[in-house]
Amino acid sequence: MSSVPLISIVDDDPSMRVAVASLVRSLGYRTSEHPTAEDFLASGEWQQAGCIVSDIQMPGMSGIDLTRRLAELGSTIPVILVTxxxxxxxxxxxxxxxxxxxxxxxxxxxxxxxWIERALASKP
Known part of the structure; x- marks a missing residue:
């Protein structure tokens, strides 16, 4: 397991995912990209993420619903919502x-x- 934090990006807009991932990688962090909240949850990756960046408006589960679901799962991973x-x-x-x-x-x-830096600093 890498000591470099993983930033998970959940957004149905491919150009937004690529742009955010590129910016995050330029900071020296690892990234993963997911087109839906359901895909992200199914990957199980939320357990390793240092921070999650999610769009609010997506087909299916919204970023708000994703944040709610992560809390139900006991996650304390910081979430940045964008809209x-x-x-x-x-x-x-x-x-x-x-x-x-x-x-x-x-x-x-x-x-x-x-906000990425704050999120990573706040992670227990």
Missing amino acids: ARTETVLVNDAIEQNPIALLKKPFESEAFIE
Whole structure:
């Protein structure tokens, strides 16, 4: 098992997954990419991830539902949720799941990097 943290990226948009993974790898971290929350959960990888970056709006299980499911599984892995949507109900539902961050797309690389670092520093 590598001592380099694994950042798991869950997003149905292939270009977003590639862009985020490229940025994360440029920081020296390992990455994995998943097109759906269901795929990510089925991989069992959530148990090794140092941080999870998930889009909120995806077909099937949303990023909010993924965060809720991880909590039900007893996971303490920090989750960064990202979204292009700003509806109050959606934002409030996301915040209720206690992600380490909720970022609005498009987000600044510097802010994203700061949250990745915070997430990894907060992991028990």
